[in-house]
Amino acid sequence: QISDEVEKLQIDPLIKHPLQNRWCLWFFKNDKSKDWADNLRQITSFDTVEDFWALYNHIQSAAKLASGCDYNLFKDDIKPMWEDDRNKTGGRWLASFDKRGGKLMVDIEKLWLETVLCLIGEGFDEESDIVNGSVVNIRAKGNKISVWIGDYKREEAVLKIGRRFKERLGLPPRFQIAFEAHQDTIVKKGSSAKSRFTI
């Protein structure tokens, strides 16, 4: 038995580290000559730590994307859109880095990577099962990062996820993040939906 274990340890470097979930990275580019859905493209999916880094190291930094572009990272069987069955009853925690207000100078690439590492490493603990994905929006008027959750009615889980998200991004207490249910975002009047919670 001991020799079995020694053998396994020796092949350790050859074993890729499996992730709990398979994830898919999507890219959105705002090309007004095309339909919204045609601007959203799957890049690739992965389910090991090593495959994630190989992908990350071969795509452009979020900070260098043109305004109007997004990266979306979602569990492989969930589309990064409200209409997906797993998103319909959900919502998102939204961190808005408004440039006009000069609220907070941030390295958007670093914050996006922190968010992604939290998702793929199952950093939301027991609440990870209702975390569907995450989005970074690159916009001239201010970048945004959101964490999408599958069920806005599970308030306690939603709040725990929000607190962990804020903590992992290292945001100061005065910087507020807001939770919106997708159904409120769809019917919003004006530029922002009502927030169900803020932290």
Place this chain on the structure above:
Amino acid sequence: EDQWSPLNQEGKKQYDRGFLLQFQPDCTSKPQGLPDIPDIVLEKADVRPHL
């Protein structure tokens, strides 16, 4: 401790940021089958340090 490892392959696959970050510099082979999206897909690995 029910963490996945080569010796506990049924364990939970939960990793903290420090553990994940250590693998970044070694994963420089281009994944197969990336779509042709010149806006974002790089030919050569760009290992961006995040400390």
